[in-house]
Amino acid sequence: MNEFERMWRTKIQKNTHKHDQKAGKTIENIHVEDPVLYSKVLIKALKEEVADKDIATIFCKSACHMPHEKLEGVKQIYESTQSIELAHTALLEMFKTDIKEYKKMSDDQLEEVLSKGWGAAGILQDDIIIATKIPSQFHDYLNETDDLKRKYYYCHCPRVRKELLENSDLDSIYCNCGGGFYSDIWEYITGKEIDIEVVKNLFDGDDVCQFKIKIY
Numbered sequence: 214m215n216e217f218e219r220m221w222r223t224k225i226q227k228n229t230h231k232h233d234q235k236a237g238k239t240i241e242n243i244h245v246e247d248p249v250l251y252s253k254v255l256i257k258a259l260k261e262e263v264a265d266k267d268i269a270t271i272f273c274k275s276a277c278h279m280p281h282e283k284l285e286g287v288k289q290i291y292e293s294t295q296s297i298e299l300a301h302t303a304l305l306e307m308f309k310t311d312i313k314e315y316k317k318m319s320d321d322q323l324e325e326v327l328s329k330g331w332g333a334a335g336i337l338q339d340d341i342i343i344a345t346k347i348p349s350q351f352h353d354y355l356n357e358t359d360d361l362k363r364k365y366y367y368c369h370c371p372r373v374r375k376e377l378l379e380n381s382d383l384d385s386i387y388c389n390c391g392g393g394f395y396s397d398i399w400e401y402i403t404g405k406e407i408d409i410e411v412v413k414n415l416f417d418g419d420d421v422c423q424f425k426i427k428i429y
Contacts (some may be wrong), residue, residue: 224275236262266384276393305334
């Protein structure tokens with residue numbers, strides 16, 4: 214088991230204990246090496262103990278996060294203005310600068326990404342943010358024609374992405390983990406309660422993973 218897998222399982226167990234101690238003890242007894250099989254057994258065990266909304270929260274709280282120091286400037290803008298719109302604009306500008314260099318994009322490719330609402334900032338619609346994951350292996354994704362391989366290149370999760378090549382039946386409740394990336398961003402920026410909903414995901418047959426973010 215690699216270090217990432219060990220850290221992820223530790224977070225899952227910690228967050229499960231917070232919601233339901235009985236469920237927490239149950240999943241401590243899951244001893245499965247393979248990450249995908251572990252995930253399937255984990256979800257089945259959780260569904261026997263807790264409601265789906267709580268499972269969604271557990272996965273959301275166990276997500277990978279953007280380093281908070283990168284968000285400090287956006288957080289300061291929000292604290293001084295209390296404006297989601299201005300904070301979103303600042304986050305979008307930060308994303309544009311970072312992602313173009315990180316993914317080695319052309320100007321046209323960056324414009325396409327922004328038009329689709331891909332990436333950390335998403336699109337602000339009134340008081341709702343619609344955020345869509347950008348393809349993880351961006352250039353491989355753009356150059357691929359096979360649908361299953363495109364999903365593989367799109368997915369950010371190193372634990373389960375190979376399953377997309379096999380049309381896996383992994384329960385899509387797992388994808389709340391991907392939503393946790395966005396909820397942590399806005400929770401840190403605003404200090405407020407965040408509600409996040411998985412709108413689209415690859416395991417349900419969609420072409421993208423998309424999330425609706427509400428800030429209270």
